[in-house]
Amino acid sequence: MYANLYTLLTRPDRAWTAIRQDEERNSANYLPYLLLFSLLPAVCLFIGTHWVGWSLVDQERIRLEAISALQLSALLYVATLIGVGIMGYFLRYMSRTFKARPTFNQCIGFIAYACTPFFLAGIAGLYPTRWLAILVLLAACAHTSYLFYVGLPRFMRIDNQQGFLYASSMIGVGLLVVVTILVSAILFWTLTLEPDYQRTVQQDQSRGTQQERMQAPATDE
Numbered sequence: 001m002y003a004n005l006y007t008l009l010t011r012p013d014r015a016w017t018a019i020r021q022d023e024e025r026n027s028a029n030y031l032p033y034l035l036l037f038s039l040l041p042a043v044c045l046f047i048g049t050h051w052v053g054w055s056l057v058d059q060e061r062i063r064l065e066a067i068s069a070l071q072l073s074a075l076l077y078v079a080t081l082i083g084v085g086i087m088g089y090f091l092r093y094m095s096r097t098f099k100a101r102p103t104f105n106q107c108i109g110f111i112a113y114a115c116t117p118f119f120l121a122g123i124a125g126l127y128p129t130r131w132l133a134i135l136v137l138l139a140a141c142a143h144t145s146y147l148f149y150v151g152l153p154r155f156m157r158i159d160n161q162q163g164f165l166y167a168s169s170m171i172g173v174g175l176l177v178v179v180t181i182l183v184s185a186i187l188f189w190t191l192t193l194e195p196d197y198q199r200t201v202q203q204d205q206s207r208g209t210q211q212e213r214m215q216a217p218a219t220d221e
Contacts, residue, residue, distance in 0.1 A: 004033070008116055008147070016151040019113055023106045030109030037112075038080045041122020046073040048128040053200075061200045068195035079185040080115075083177055087111040090173050098166045100156040110155050117143035145171055 004022070007015035022029045046069045048054075053063035064072065088108030095102055102110075121140035124132050148171055153163030189195060 004113065005116065008113060012147055012150045013154065015113075016154040019109070020106075020155050020157075023109050027103055027105035027109075030105070030112045034081070034084060034108075034112040037116065037119040038077055038084075040119050041080065041125055042073040042077040044122050044125035045076055045128070046070060048125045052127055053198075054128045059201055063198045063200075065196040065198060068193070068197075071193050072189055072195070075185045075189050079181045083181045084108060084111050084115060086177050086181075087170070087174055090177075091170060094166065094169060094173075095156065098156065098158055098162045100158055100166075102156060106155075110151065114144055114147045114151060117141075117147070144174075 050069035091107040
């Protein structure tokens with residue numbers, strides 16, 4: 001499993017050939033990889049939202065209560081597994097067009113390994129800031145797209161031209177699936193579970209408290 005992770009990041013052409021051979025020997029070989037690495041973004045998000053927090057204005061820190069952070073992390077974990085399953089279904093369904101005959105388990109395995117950049121990008125959840133999240137997600141999208149273009153021809157054993165069309169179609173489907181599932185999960189968490197926030201404001205003691213600064217100075221008569 002860890003050998004596949006290393007070669008997937010350094011030599012994806014070799015990694016996909018090895019992954020296909022592993023999946024042929026055991027069609028559920030991907031399962032420990034998927035279940036373990038899907039936990040990485042969820043655990044990091046819990047730590048970041050509950051212990052570290054984020055800031056929208058100066059001198060303010062917002063954190064989630066433990067229960068709310070746990071609910072959000074659990075929803076992210078479940079949404080990740082559902083998303084991989086849906087993508088695996090579409091990969092299997094579209095394989096008929098490109099004359100490939102993978103099993104459903106092999107399709108889910110391909111998606112699980114192709115999503116590795118997104119799993120690793122979840123480490124950014126330890127420090128939840130807007131610009132860091134945007135940069136990391138863009139990098140993960142770019143690397144995942146590269147893995148699709150390199151991996152599909154080798155994993156499905158089709159020519160490069162068909163692999164390019166296949167990968168482009170799956171990337172479009174993937175964007176739709178990711179947006180739909182994440183938005184649904186966030187709306188459910190926000191509207192149904194009603195998360196609890198904890199806001200703390202750091203006061204500048206040299207300038208007094210905010211209430212004192214807002215009071216007009218007394219004048220002597």
